[in-house]
Amino acid sequence: MAGAAGGGRKARLSKPLSKEQGICILCGEEREGAPAVADFVISSARKLRAVLRLPQRHTVCCPSCMEECARRRAGYERKLRNYKLWAGVFFALVVASSFAFSNAFPWVLLPAAMGAIIILALPNFYYFPAFEG
Numbered sequence: 001m002a003g004a005a006g007g008g009r010k011a012r013l014s015k016p017l018s019k020e021q022g023i024c025i026l027c028g029e030e031r032e033g034a035p036a037v038a039d040f041v042i043s044s045a046r047k048l049r050a051v052l053r054l055p056q057r058h059t060v061c062c063p064s065c066m067e068e069c070a071r072r073r074a075g076y077e078r079k080l081r082n083y084k085l086w087a088g089v090f091f092a093l094v095v096a097s098s099f100a101f102s103n104a105f106p107w108v109l110l111p112a113a114m115g116a117i118i119i120l121a122l123p124n125f126y127y128f129p130a131f132e133g
Contacts (some may be wrong), residue, residue, distance in 0.1 A: 031062040076128045
């Protein structure tokens with residue numbers, strides 16, 4: 001029996017938490033910590049720093065600030081979800097009001113879409129990066 005020796009369970013290989021040396025996003029000190037996930041905002045900021053020939057810095061979260069970083073990221077994700085809801089409601093109300101008042105429907109879609117895009121852009125003022133680990 002192949003699985004009898006191991007009790008029938010496969011051993012899980014856990015990925016070790018990656019640590020990098022960099023500037024902590026909260027306390028501002030150079031420490032070793034969890035690196036920021038390279039999403040669109042982080043990668044764009046790194047490209048901008050490269051174009052401007054500024055020294056490359058890694059954004060990290062030190063272990064002592066990890067709880068506060070998780071709380072701020074959760075707040076950003078909650079705002080993002082709420083603003084998506086408000087953008088959808090705005091778009092639906094504008095389109096529904098155009099039907100109610102029998103205005104030209106195709107000409108209403110452009111301002112409704114532009115308003116929804118503006119509403120979707122608002123939570124990016126509260127952006128806080130996610131961290132590995």
